[in-house]
Amino acid sequence: MLAQGVDIExxxxxxxxxxxxxxxxxxxxxxxxxxxxxxxxxxxxxxxVFDLSKVEFLDSSCVGSLVELLQEAEHVRGRIALAGCQxxxxxxxxxxxxxxxxxxxxxxxxxINSL
Numbered sequence: 001m002l003a004q005g006v007d008i009e010x011x012x013x014x015x016x017x018x019x020x021x022x023x024x025x026x027x028x029x030x031x032x033x034x035x036x037x038x039x040x041x042x043x044x045x046x047x048x049v050f051d052l053s054k055v056e057f058l059d060s061s062c063v064g065s066l067v068e069l070l071q072e073a074e075h076v077r078g079r080i081a082l083a084g085c086q087x088x089x090x091x092x093x094x095x096x097x098x099x100x101x102x103x104x105x106x107x108x109x110x111x112i113n114s115l
Contacts, residue, residue, distance in 0.1 A: 008035060013046040013078075014112060015039055022056045029062040033069045046078035047115040051108050053084025058092055066102065081111035 005020040006028070015036055021028070039045040048069065052058070070080050083105045085093070093099040105111035 006032065008032075010039060010043060010045055013044060014115060015045045015048045016051065016108060016112070017048065018051040018108075020054045022054065024055055024058050024062055026059050026061040026065065029059070029065040033065045036069055037072050040072055040076055040078065046073065046076050048073060048078070048080045049083055049108055049111045049115070050080070051083050052086070052089055053107075055089055056086055058089045060092060060096075063092065063096060063098060067098075070101065079115055081105055081114055083108045083111040 007018040007020070009016045009018075017032060017036070019032075036045070036048055050066075066080065073080055080102055082093070082102050084107055085104050090099070090104055093102055093104060103111075103114065105114060
């Protein structure tokens with residue numbers, strides 16, 4: 001079950017996830033990853049955009065979940081884009097050197113256009 005404050009929209013092959021929570025736990029991210037995996041397998045989705053503009057803290061275990069999701073997306077030649085990362089969240093991706101795998105965009109429209 002998805003947490004309140006999380007909206008998922010699918011438009012064609014692109015899933016947009018808006019997280020309107022200040023903090024994302026591992027369990028919440030696992031639920032989001034599961035939902036995306038289902039949509040990749042059953043609804044012809046390929047690309048995923050995470051709107052993280054409201055997220056102030058992302059548990060480091062969430063990064064592992066995103067890597068898991070990326071592996072699933074790559075099976076269908078899909079990609080993941082991150083939009084609106086606040087400084088703490090962007091730092092997490094930079095320090096783990098995953099900012100080269102998960103491209104950080106200023107906003108959702110820029111992220112969608114990159115796909």
